[in-house]
Amino acid sequence: MRPARPVLLFFAVLLASALGAAHVPACTNIIIGREATVDGSVITSHTGCAPDCRVHVVPAMTHEKGAMAPVFFGLLDATVPFKTYGEVIGHIPQAEQTYRYFHSAYSHMNEHQLAIAETTMSQREELDADREKGAKQIMTIEQAQAFALQRCKTARQAVGLIGSLVEKYGFLPSAQGSEALAIADPNEAWVMEVFAVGPDWDPESGKAGAIWAAQRVPDDHVTVVPNWSVIKEVDLSDPDSFMASTNYRQVAIDSGWYDPDSGRPFVWQDAYSPPVT
DSSP: OOOOOOOEEGGGGGGHHHTTTSSSSSOEEEEEEEGGSSSSSEEEEESSSTTTOOEEEEEEEEEEOOOOOEEOTTTTTTOOTTOOOEEEEEEEEEEEEEOOOSSSTOOOTTTTEEEEEEEEEEOOOEEEEEEEETTOOOHHHHHHHHHHHHHHHSSSHHHHHHHHHHHHHOOOBBBBBBBEEEEOOSOOOEEEEEEEETTTTTTTSOSSSOEEEEEEOOOEEEEEEEOOOOOOOOOOOTTTTTTOOOOTTTHHTTTTTTTTTTOOOOOOOHHHOOOOO
């Protein structure tokens, strides 16, 4: 087995003006497995449409046992004072040890070379949730990214943590829709897609507050995620390549978007983010 190589993260959001991204409301992630690069590096990139975002380093910290971490709404707002994060809309248990990471609109890398890139996708209108209209979900994707970089060393750990956070505290989508993440470490990379569950979700219901699935990018592959769902069939019998929420099919069945008696395979993209015709 060859030694792990560094993750390379190109956060083109810093070059948005030069590339013209400031004028195009689009985000594109490119993920390259370690067997598809010349030097064995795992690569993920994020070309962003948030030209006013600011980057700073948040140091590693220790916290008292039982401390609570604030959940912010407004991490994408560059008009707030630098190194402030918006409105506190909830709290979750704090980790006793957090890692140093680069914080930005979509925080992107930590001291263990865990890297995360983001791109927004469409989702069925029935799944939308709006905080201004009373939705009880509190976990935005940008806040989940920050928590993952604070608490995780590997891509697989980050997928699991983000999944647990959006399920427990409810995924609050952006006005544009659902989210896809490219999550990488020096050894492997994953695409994770997260959908909301609609405006009526209640944290006391016992139901998951999000629908999510993740697929590992094969080591010899290159994958592009351009504001579009790219996960098709999900095979949870292969845990090395797939992870998903327990409700990943059931919401589609209950909503009439998939008939398990049809004889057709369940296609994740068709169920929750069907192509616009």
